[in-house]
Amino acid sequence: MTYLKSHQVLASRNLHETRALLSDLNCIDTIDVVGKMGEVDAVIHQASFSDLNFIHASFGDVRLQIQAPESDNRSLFLLALTNGVGAVNHQGQDHDISIDKGLMRDMRKPMSACEDKFSCLGVHLPLHSLQRHCRNLIDDIKPVEDLEFETGLDFRTPGGRHIRETLHYIANALDNPFQTRNNDIILNGFRDLLLTNILMLLPNSCSAALHNTPQSSAVPRYVKRARDYIHAHASTPITLDDLVKHAGCSYRTLQAAFNTSYGMSPMAYVRSMRMIHAHRDLLAAENGTTVSDVALKWGFIHLGRFAKNYMRQFGVLPSETLRQKQ
Template sequence: MPLPFSPAEPLVQHGRLRTDDVDLAQTVVSEVYEPHLLEPRSATRLDARLNAVQNGSITFGYLTYGAGATITLPPSEYWYHVNITLAGGSRISRGDAVSGETSAMSGAAMLLPHHAQTIEWDSDTAQFALRVPRADLEGHLAELTRTRITAPLDFDLVVDLNSAAGRGLLRCIEFVRAEWDDGGILTHHENSRRHLESMTLTNLLMAATGPHRMLLDEPSDSAIPETLQRALDYIHDHARTLPTLSDLTNASGTSARTLQNQFLRNLDRTPIQYIRDVRLKSAHEDLLHPATAEVTVTDIATAWGFYNLGRFSSLYRDMYGETPSETLRRNRF
């Protein structure tokens, strides 16, 4: 049986919403997760409650409406949502004609960024809801499998929480919940919060089913040439100093033409594009985990070699679905 959550309301110290007003509930939940339409299905008065925290890039929240409701979620470019049903049940239909249902502690719904979704909640439904940036989840899969991910992942709609991997996901989420509810030390330190993020992303990818499993389950094959690996190591060690192609050829011990071909063949990126991606991801990490309360977007952007702030903001928004200032504001001390 899955590990049960604490009988106390999760994240109760981090309350964001307590209301019987439908419009207010829709507005606040939209701000925390994603714009959507909320429609009660009966005359029963709403008793909406949302408790939520931001652990780096992942939003963790407990949500219940206290009444039967239908939620219509339009397609989005930037976010995956994972709804773990703690009580009651839900029925989900997706824009590609796939449908499914979840029940208490047995199923979680995987909501995809590239499809519209409609979710019907029972009156007693309560869920632990995660919002995960598309760039982070797909990037994590790429790191685990050494494969470049270029399109949204077509997860199966329902995650079986009774499977071994599903139980692992529940244990992971309960651990994160307990750390935040208890004011655990892991929530107060930058590297620890990053570990919590990575652990959550790994458990989510392992528990979900779909075509991505072929990448995770196939035997590891270190197909990256040694010369390319030396160039990659150099980039990650010297990203702040803006490595040049000449630096990479010296570090890898091969010609510029050979190195260019190896990047394109193995990573579908030129060396310059790969360096920019590493710098952008590093800036994203610093915005998620600001070193001080006084640090600014300009400080972080220039530290990673982005001196044209307009261009930096545009690249960042294309990858992460929000502006750098929005990320920093959400994660300040």
């Protein structure tokens, strides 16, 4: 299956052209066909938002040998195959990769791989962004440094399966530019979702701190600060960074306090407030306004899920609210 179809940046049978683009995108300096019977048929798609860069690449019915040197690129690359198999040597370890087994590549360190009938979906993850996001999730006052992940990923585990599904979900959503283009509410939500899932579900050097129960709960003023910020900025992107900054505590502490006060997480509270605004917009809608218009305005990309949650919160479907107004 091909992802990011509306974001194609290369379709070529020219190995030199393919190598040049992969050098820019993924710090790969050598790509060669193994044997004489195959010809590369490269199709590469790329979509970027915030500080994340999604890539889907396929190379046809061919076996390739790939080399990547050391680099100064302080990023990780989460790789999930959509077809084929491969054998990778990275950080002194050998890994077989397949639909069920992925890779967390440290872009600073060399890698060699042999790939057969290969296509993959991946995302560049800047280390400073992961470190900052990790710091926001925990209560430790020390900076998060030297964040490291296990190189091999098992997508058959519940956590691994959820990460792969999240990658596919975001890539599919990016293929609908009418829903996601310039909608920072949706795009920042994708970013927070992906970074949180990666940190919480994939084994890493901060896993123990991330999964420890906070020792202290937030005092009410922290909840009020975050709540007031949400109320004042519901129409703009609200990230986990924003809530942590305005609350003055870690996200895990804030989450525990919100669950105690409102029975939901801070981000669920954000969605609830936006749902209220969507409800008000439907009640005040002019002729020609659609449910889809209102849902996308408030960052709800999946209309079926929007209708279900709207029904749960207000007892009617959004289409019924719109019909009552008109």
